[in-house]
Amino acid sequence: MKRLSARRRHPLAGLVVLLLALGAVGGLYSAFAPSGTAEAADDASSLQIQEGKGLYITSCSSCHGLNAEGTSDGPEIAGLGAAAVDFQVGTGRMPLQSREGQAPAKKQLFTEEETVAIAAYVASLAGGAPIPTAEQYAADGDLQEGGEIFRTNCASCHNFIGKGGALTRGKYAPNLTGSDPKHIYEAMLTGPESMPTFSDGVLTPEQKKDVITYIKTIAAEPDPGGYAAGRIGPVTEGLLVWTVVIGALIGAAVWLGAKPS
Amino acid sequence: MSTPETPAAPPSPAAKAGAGVATYLDERLGTNAAGKKNLRKVFPEHWSFMLGEIALYSFIILLATGVYLTLFFKPSAQEVTYDGVYAPLRGAHMSEAYASTLDISFEVRGGLLMRQIHHWSALIFVAAIFIHLFRIFFTGAFRKPRELNWLIGNGLLTMALIEGFAGYTIPDDLLSGTGLRIAEAVILSIPVVGTYVQFFLFGGEFPGDDIIPRLFIIHVLLLPGIMLALITVHLMLVVVQKHTQFPGPGRTNENVVGFPLMPVYMAKAGGFFFIVFGVCALLGGIAQINPIWLFGPYYPDQISAGSQPDFYIGFLEGSLRAMPNWETNLFGHSISWNVLVPGLILPGIMMTLLAVYPFIEAWVTGDKREHHLLDRPRDVPVRTAFGAMSIAFYLLLFINGGNDIIGLTFDISINNVTRFTQVALIVVPPIVFVITKRACLGLQRADLNRVLHGKETGIIKRLPNGEFIEVHAPISAEERFSLMQRNTYAPLAAGPATDEEGVPTPGHKVAKVRAKLSKFWYADDMPKPTPEEYAELTAGHGHGDDHGTDVEGHGH
CATH class of the missing domain: 1.10.760.10 (Cytochrome c-like domain)
Structure with missing residues (x-):
């Protein structure tokens, strides 16, 4: 230390300190610089x-x-x-x-x-929202919570169980039952076409996961009542009644009402 | 048939026992006299007479399955937290009504099967009422003396619609709640009293706690009770007034030709009941209907795309969707024509026209006679055309009720479907009327041709002079009789406007309207040939197609 302090008044001391300082700043900069350069x-x-x-x-x-x-x-x-x-x-x-x-x-x-x-x-x-990871859209969220969120926010366009629905002027909300969970997540995040954006502030990542869990679970669920005719409710039920069922019953009436010969 | 020579066989033990029971009952209830009369009651043969039976049998199935469901259903809007076996809803808040319907579906033994049979039977019930109505209308079975039974039938139809609506509303799922909300909006649209009526029915703001138990009582007690009573009267009137029959040899306005109730019709009707029951049970077992667990509990702030009512309410849904968005503001009060017209006024007009049609036709016809012989639809073209036109109008409304499903399925803009319906509702029914009427007249002409010239045999003959003709064979006397046993009405005349003194005839204006309508109804009908015309046209030589055969026969 004595030697160093003895030379502190050396004519070149200022230059050395300056060089050291520049080196330190440069080093620090390269250590803490934004990742852009690192990515590059x-x-x-x-x-x-x-x-x-x-x-x-x-x-x-x-x-x-x-x-x-x-x-x-x-x-x-x-x-x-x-x-x-x-x-x-x-x-x-x-x-x-x-x-x-x-x-x-x-x-x-x-x-x-x-x-x-x-x-x-x-x-x-x-920049912008990154592609979600498999962990984010895995179907292991809260099923009941997902159903409630879905019925409140999504069903008005996508139907109770995500079968899709018509919008105005030929636009439509697509059927979600066969959609890739990743794409469902991305759609919620980015709001394509007529769909509103459900940012993480509106639906937290957890809630998005719940929604995906609901859609996927219901789509995979068997129908305990038997043949469900597309699961779209009264339309196909009425169609079935007016074609097959009433047709069969009229057929039975014709058979019973036929003249014995 | 009977063989009086054969000595009577000694009665079997079963017959003895039957006789014993019959005597026992007769001595206490006097059943033999009633049985003698009613068991021999004759039913005419035609398949279309059994369509109403489908409605009757499905009603019985509805009563039976409905009783089972009431044992487990809790008609309460009380909020509960679901903790049953259906995982996607466990922990959800819902009404007790919805929770108990989930329990019926998943935990009550046979519950889901009963629910599904009940719902399928309901659809079959209403559909059968419709086709029964079509038979009655198009064959003119509503004419005197059956006008009142027609009105009872109309009442039953209206009640069936309300009953069905109440039935699918009480589970309080998201789909049925949506329907209830629309019904509330329709009530609210009634000018002046709408809000009061709504508060009265719902016991406060929508949805409130009262509407579920009230609809439940309407569904399981009030309407079924009235309907059961009306169905009894409906059937008793059939017994009292006798059954109608199609024209044919030996059939007149004074008799009924057919088979006795016991044993033939007892077996047929009994068998038909089991067929209907079998179809309902089969559907309930293999085809899922109204899966309320997929719809979720009802909250007024939720709605689903593709929400549709059961088919019989579909025409109301369609009329709502077809109506332009018109509103009037009168002294600070809104009159919502956009809900009032399609929700109340239009169905009101439709049901009223249906109910009064027999009276209109009787008036236009001026016919005060009783009619027990049915019309073939072609023989009354204007009535048939009115019927077809009404069905077309109804179907257009019905189709528009599913405009979103149609738009989505067939990749059409929902706006275009609606616009199409709006135009078609005005344009299509008149076109259907004209086409149907012309088709009926064409069929009348074909009948006439068949009577006068016989049926086509498909045999082409070449005459010596090179001409080709088709050989016609005469039809049987029975067929000729059946074809020509129809009513023909001449258009009524209005009569003179004044008597010979120049005094205006009272009621002449009405008579003129009636004469015009009568002309509209009957002026185009093919007249029946008179016996002289018939004799002239069918007598041997010198006429049309018969000529060929004669030429051949006589070997010119």
Whole structure:
């Protein structure tokens, strides 16, 4: 220490301190810098974004713009996040089939990997809700609670048990009974088409899980009463009565009323 | 038939025992005289006479299964926490009525089966009333002396609709609560007194605690009691007035041709009961109906897409959905035409027209005679056309009741379905009327042709001169008689407007309306051939298609 303190008035001391200070600040900066640079350093992730960008440019940008800023043909999607992209592309709704009515779920154009790549690219532009993890949408929530939330918030469009329903002007709330739980979760999170957004402030992640638990449990539940005719209630019941049942009873009447010969 | 020569066989022990019972009862109740008369009562043969029986038998099944359900159902709006076996609702808050219906479905032995048989029978009951009504209407069985029984039948139909509504409302599930809410809205739409009536019925604001127990009493006591009494009167009148029959040889307005109640009809009717019961039980066993556990308990702030009533309420649902959104504000009070018209006024008009139709027709016809011989629908084209037109109107309303299901299933905009219905309700019934009437007249003409020229044999002959003709064979005398045993009415004349003194005839304006209507009803009918015309047309040579056979026969 003596040697060091003896040289503190050395003409070059100021320079050395300055260098040390700069080194320390630089070191601290590189230790605490935002993950952007760290991600950029991650080869796999940046490759995925690169791939996603390529797919985006060829298949999405004509409507949504080169930077996802939107055009006259499609809305801005920068900031919507990976969950929205995964839902729209993962269910085949995007790329759009036609501009009329509502985008139907159809055969996916992209593989799971490509979908995730596009989602990662769009997310890299301006963040947004990430794709939920399998743990988040596992069907092991509170069944009764899920039913109550579903009947209060969802049934008015999607029907008691998620069989779907008509909206105005050809739009509709799709049938959920066969939907991928991940997509149900993403739909709640991002509110596609006419659907309202159920952000985590409105429905907590736990409650979203409850809803998925309810939809999936009821869909898998057997019908204790027998053949349920599509489970859509009085319409098919009435149809059955007026065709098969009344038909059979009139047939019986004709048989009984036939003249003995 | 009888063989008087055969010595009477000694009575079997069973016959002896039967005679003993009969004597015992007769000595105490005087049953033999009544039995002699009623067991020999004759029923005419036609399958369509058994349609009303379907309604009767399903009503009996409803009573039987309903009694079982009342043993377990708790008609209470008291809030409870469900802790039964159905996991998706365990812990949910619900009314005691809904909880007990869940218990009936999942925990009471045979409960779900009984519920399902009950509900299926209810649908069959109302559907059977409809087809029975169609038979009565299209064959003119409502004519004198049966007008009052027609009114009783109308009353039974109306009560069946209300009974059914009350029945599917009391489980207090989310679907039935939605229906109750609509019913409340319809009540509220009555001008001036609507809110008072609503408070009276519900005992306060919707839904309140009173409506479930009240609907329960209406469903299990009040309406079934009245209906049972009316069904008894309905059937007693059939006995008193005798059964109607289709025209045919030996059948007149004064007799009934058919089989006696004992043993033929006893066996047929008894067998038919078991067929109906079997169908109801089979459906109850294998086809799920009204799965209230999927619907969840009713809360007024919840609603489901695709909510539909049972089919017999569907026409009201459809009229509500077809109605434009009209409202009037009068002295600070809203008159909701959009609910009042489709919910009360339209069904009121429909039921009233149905009820008074026999009286309108009797007046237009001016016919005061009794009618026990039925009309074939083609023989009264205007009546048949009115019937078809009404069914078309009803069906359009009914279809629009499911406009969302139709829109979703067939990928059509729900707005377009509704718009289509609105236009079709005005355009389609008149078209159906005209088509039906023309079809009936065409069939009349075909009948006439058959009587005068015989039936087509499908044999084509070539005459020596090269002409091709189809050989017609004469029809049997029985068939000819049946075809021509119909009523023909000449249109009524209005009579002179004034008498010879120039004094206006009283009631001439009414007579003119009546004459016009009568002309509308009957002017287009094919006249029956007179005996002279018939003799001339069918006598040997020189006529149409018969010519060919004659040429052949006589070997020109």
